[in-house]
Amino acid sequence: MGSLDNQQLLVVGGTSGIGLATAIGAQAEGAVVWAAGRSKDRVQACSASYPDIHFSQLDIHDAEGLQSLFKRIGTMNHIVAAATGSHRTMAPFMEQSDEQFRAAFNKFWGYTNLARQGIPHLSEQGSLTFVSGTPARKCNPGMSSISCTGCAVEGFTRALASELAPKRVNVVAPGIIDTGMYDHFGDQKSAMLDQMGTSFLLGRVGAAEEVATAILFLMSNPYVTGTTIDVDGGALLP
Numbered sequence: 001m002g003s004l005d006n007q008q009l010l011v012v013g014g015t016s017g018i019g020l021a022t023a024i025g026a027q028a029e030g031a032v033v034w035a036a037g038r039s040k041d042r043v044q045a046c047s048a049s050y051p052d053i054h055f056s057q058l059d060i061h062d063a064e065g066l067q068s069l070f071k072r073i074g075t076m077n078h079i080v081a082a083a084t085g086s087h088r089t090m091a092p093f094m095e096q097s098d099e100q101f102r103a104a105f106n107k108f109w110g111y112t113n114l115a116r117q118g119i120p121h122l123s124e125q126g127s128l129t130f131v132s133g134t135p136a137r138k139c140n141p142g143m144s145s146i147s148c149t150g151c152a153v154e155g156f157t158r159a160l161a162s163e164l165a166p167k168r169v170n171v172v173a174p175g176i177i178d179t180g181m182y183d184h185f186g187d188q189k190s191a192m193l194d195q196m197g198t199s200f201l202l203g204r205v206g207a208a209e210e211v212a213t214a215i216l217f218l219m220s221n222p223y224v225t226g227t228t229i230d231v232d233g234g235a236l237l238p
């Protein structure tokens with residue numbers, strides 16, 4: 001018996017990194033797992049590697065696509081939003097165009113779209129879990145758009161939790177986690193992440209599975225709602 005036995009679960013952004021680790025972990029806990037992302041290649045590769053998880057090609061902003069997926073699945077027990085869902089520009093606020101600054105919020109609009117389409121299909125005791133990020137509460141120069149987006153996700157979590165109870169709504173705030181998000185560093189990725197890790201209390205960056213564990217806890221503990229769990233190696237402390 002797993003903690004999520006026979007529960008129906010959808011992870012959007014579930015074809016890589018934190019979302020994929022969550023999908024794999026939930027399936028090991030007995031859930032019937034559905035996972036989605038945009039890239040057809042990723043969906044195919046994931047389907048081949050994890051044949052017991054139902055992968056679909058879908059953009060989190062696609063309301064009709066989500067509606068038809070939810071109709072296909074039926075009643076949901078848990079919905080997880082782990083899609084990056086936007087293009088982020090890391091630059092001081094005054095060096096970003098308005099368009100660049102606003103673009104970071106596409107992550108947030110993706111999450112609100114998933115919530116809007118998914119909530120009608122969520123069981124009475126069901127849960128929604130979002131992913132924000134450390135910059136929501138500890139922001140270095142050049143992170144204004146990411147910080148504001150993370151704050152929006154965390155505020156939305158608390159607002160929805162009070163509107164939807166007894167359905168539960170929570171958020172996990174990762175620090176720097178070794179995922180596909182840093183693939184743009186190419187050959188330098190490992191060295192860059194090692195360097196970044198030295199600034200945290202635990203002296204390293206995190207693994208996707210370490211964030212997934214927190215998401216699994218939020219889904220499986222029926223007395224937790226409206227909360228943020230930081231999984232960041234102590235990044236919020238000086």
Ligand SMILES: NC(=O)c1ccc[n+]([C@@H]2O[C@H](COP(=O)([O-])OP(=O)(O)OC[C@H]3O[C@@H](n4cnc5c(N)ncnc54)[C@H](OP(=O)(O)O)[C@@H]3O)[C@@H](O)[C@H]2O)c1
Nearest residue numbers: 013015016017018037038039059060083085133177179180
């Ligand atoms: N890794 C970190 O250091 C870190 C830190 C703080 C917060 N986060 C947050 O953690 C979450 C997961 O990121 P990750 O690190 O696991 O990144 P990742 O390995 O790049 O995975 C991102 C996933 O989201 C999917 N995705 C992106 N845009 C999408 C869209 N519009 N619709 C549907 N799926 C979409 C990707 O697949 P496709 O590209 O094929 O769609 C992929 O499956 C994100 O919200 C990210 O902002 C990560």
